[in-house]
Amino acid sequence: MRHVLRRLGFYLVALWASITLNFIIPRLIPGDPAGALMARFQGRMTPQAIHALELQFGISHDPLWVQYIQYLGNLLHGDLGTSFTYFPTPVATVLAQELPWTLALVGMSVLISFVLGSLLGVFIAWRRGSFLDNVLPPFLTFFSAIPYFWLALIALYLLAYTLRWFPVNGGYDTSLTVALTPDFLLSALNHALLPGFTIVLASISGWMLGMRNAMITTLTEDYVLLAEAKGLKEGRVMFSYAARNAILPNVTGFALSLGFVVAGSLLTEVVFSYPGVGFALLQAAQNSDYPLLQGIFLLIALAVLGANFLADLAYLVLDPRVR
Amino acid sequence: MAMLPQSPEPVVAPLSQPQQGAGAGTTAGLGPAALPGPALAPTPVSERPWMSLWRIFTLNRKAMVGICIVGFFFLVAIFGPFFIHRDPSALSNDVLVPPSSSHWLGTTQTGQDIFSQLVVGTRVSILWGMATGLVVTAISVLVGLCAGYLGGIVDEVLSLLINVFLVLPSFPLAVLLAAYVPFKGPLTVAVVITLTSWAYQARVLRAQTLSLRRRDFVEAARSGGESTWRIIFFEIFPNEIAIVAAGFVGTAIYVILAAAGLEFLGLGDVTVVDWGTMFYWAQNNDALLLGAWWWFAAPGLCIALLGAGLALINFGIDEVANPRLRSEARPSKRLLRQMLARSLGGGPGSETAPVGASRSLG
Numbered sequence: 001m002r003h004v005l006r007r008l009g010f011y012l013v014a015l016w017a018s019i020t021l022n023f024i025i026p027r028l029i030p031g032d033p034a035g036a037l038m039a040r041f042q043g044r045m046t047p048q049a050i051h052a053l054e055l056q057f058g059i060s061h062d063p064l065w066v067q068y069i070q071y072l073g074n075l076l077h078g079d080l081g082t083s084f085t086y087f088p089t090p091v092a093t094v095l096a097q098e099l100p101w102t103l104a105l106v107g108m109s110v111l112i113s114f115v116l117g118s119l120l121g122v123f124i125a126w127r128r129g130s131f132l133d134n135v136l137p138p139f140l141t142f143f144s145a146i147p148y149f150w151l152a153l154i155a156l157y158l159l160a161y162t163l164r165w166f167p168v169n170g171g172y173d174t175s176l177t178v179a180l181t182p183d184f185l186l187s188a189l190n191h192a193l194l195p196g197f198t199i200v201l202a203s204i205s206g207w208m209l210g211m212r213n214a215m216i217t218t219l220t221e222d223y224v225l226l227a228e229a230k231g232l233k234e235g236r237v238m239f240s241y242a243a244r245n246a247i248l249p250n251v252t253g254f255a256l257s258l259g260f261v262v263a264g265s266l267l268t269e270v271v272f273s274y275p276g277v278g279f280a281l282l283q284a285a286q287n288s289d290y291p292l293l294q295g296i297f298l299l300i301a302l303a304v305l306g307a308n309f310l311a312d313l314a315y316l317v318l319d320p321r322v323r
Numbered sequence: 324m325a326m327l328p329q330s331p332e333p334v335v336a337p338l339s340q341p342q343q344g345a346g347a348g349t350t351a352g353l354g355p356a357a358l359p360g361p362a363l364a365p366t367p368v369s370e371r372p373w374m375s376l377w378r379i380f381t382l383n384r385k386a387m388v389g390i391c392i393v394g395f396f397f398l399v400a401i402f403g404p405f406f407i408h409r410d411p412s413a414l415s416n417d418v419l420v421p422p423s424s425s426h427w428l429g430t431t432q433t434g435q436d437i438f439s440q441l442v443v444g445t446r447v448s449i450l451w452g453m454a455t456g457l458v459v460t461a462i463s464v465l466v467g468l469c470a471g472y473l474g475g476i477v478d479e480v481l482s483l484l485i486n487v488f489l490v491l492p493s494f495p496l497a498v499l500l501a502a503y504v505p506f507k508g509p510l511t512v513a514v515v516i517t518l519t520s521w522a523y524q525a526r527v528l529r530a531q532t533l534s535l536r537r538r539d540f541v542e543a544a545r546s547g548g549e550s551t552w553r554i555i556f557f558e559i560f561p562n563e564i565a566i567v568a569a570g571f572v573g574t575a576i577y578v579i580l581a582a583a584g585l586e587f588l589g590l591g592d593v594t595v596v597d598w599g600t601m602f603y604w605a606q607n608n609d610a611l612l613l614g615a616w617w618w619f620a621a622p623g624l625c626i627a628l629l630g631a632g633l634a635l636i637n638f639g640i641d642e643v644a645n646p647r648l649r650s651e652a653r654p655s656k657r658l659l660r661q662m663l664a665r666s667l668g669g670g671p672g673s674e675t676a677p678v679g680a681s682r683s684l685g
Binding site for chain 1: 505576588589616633634638
């Protein structure tokens, strides 16, 4: 329990850090990019909206700490400002529309990639020196060294554009209405297959190699030898004895990898014009939509921190030593 | 050894783990791998550490292949542009021509020669990639070694900083920073990536330094009255040179990927010709829907090859450092039985196993 609280405390500090970074960055950058942009919106916004934006960008005459408290207060009310690109929609609304798509696509892909990669790692470590063990790591490493978005471009060109196996862009058939009907869900799944596949392909080698290397060390332990000597079933030795211990570094590594995988997935969404947070990121970056950019960063930080906390809890279940 | 004092991380992986993302992932073992165990025996290397690094490279086949690939790109970056007589940005009437003898890699929508762009872009991408990698490595060495050696409040603060930056999603943070900076260009991209990606390597080096600081040769230097800075950078640092090198290689992969990603989003200077901006223009002109696969194929293949080359080098360092990771068959079951029988002095089936062996983590 103490461990959980300590980790929780750490994530709260990390969350505070990301919020504070979000507050400070616009105020530290030389020049006044936001001010120039604001000028464009003069007269199109209510004074309140302008005041809120001024707070966000630090174009305010209040002392810094007052601005900071106002900023935190706005955040607590879920007020992330107004998007320039989707003017006058609030950032929070834009994000709420796009988050489910990203959560479903990226969440599922990361999960599949983690489970499949770890399983593959277990198997190639078990059959070390076999054909698979020699071929799979370099092969998949090549894919992981490719920029995600490039892999996505190639997959899109070959499988969707040339062969027409998959839809070329979007998250669903636009002739359908967004609702929980079988037709819509099928169409959404069909559109998610190819982006999901490229994310899995690009990210699987990290999990696989981590698992393989930890597994190889674990396999030399005496208790594994003993289990084999006792004549236990192969599967039991492989999973309950060796893999269970070998997976710990992979769970710890989850924290380090997740941010990277999420970043890659965002770029994949851009390529597929997938209606998720990544696509909003592109819009925001190209239109200098600072409120939306900041909102996206906060949202992703929150999601990554949350996933890490879950990984920590999983670690607790897997490793009795930290209880 | 697995439990690092003062570290909020529960356990430092005993052996390699996926690192900075599955993609940049190829610091594979070396990072954390080097913490405990037999890896990169941190015996005081008074004999030239550079030589042992060179041995690592030449002994291992994977590392050798990697070196050849990376070496090729360096040669292209240094000498390639001298052989290009076409201005890579010059427009022409050959619009969207597929690869042919006059345009080896085809042309863009405005008739620019992609081969010229690629060769000239190689210099920009590699130069900035390596320079950024070096700066990131330097920062992580400074932070990691200071935190590990100085300990106390310095370590507390630096460790917290490292761990916070580790969990913050660095790419979105880089996008945010790059969008706010008013001057676009390779320098901006480099600075932004440096600020967001130093933490991983710093954590690895801090852990390694923690395990070195109580060694005899450090104690000896301390009692010999050497200054703290001298101990850190002349006694401890040389012993971590292999980890630093592996970290640099892994960082370089990440930097090149991240730079390409930022420029793909249009956050770089789009008038500079390099691999990332080639993507940007290809994407912005709908190269894909025009069927111009050659436009985005070339720079992507270069990044993938260079990345794979760097990854192979790290595999090589990894395997030399930890021989157990090599692809050799495990001893057969029969051999295992014999070994066990010998070590237990009993028959293969003897039921002396402690129950719940799987709980002991060795």
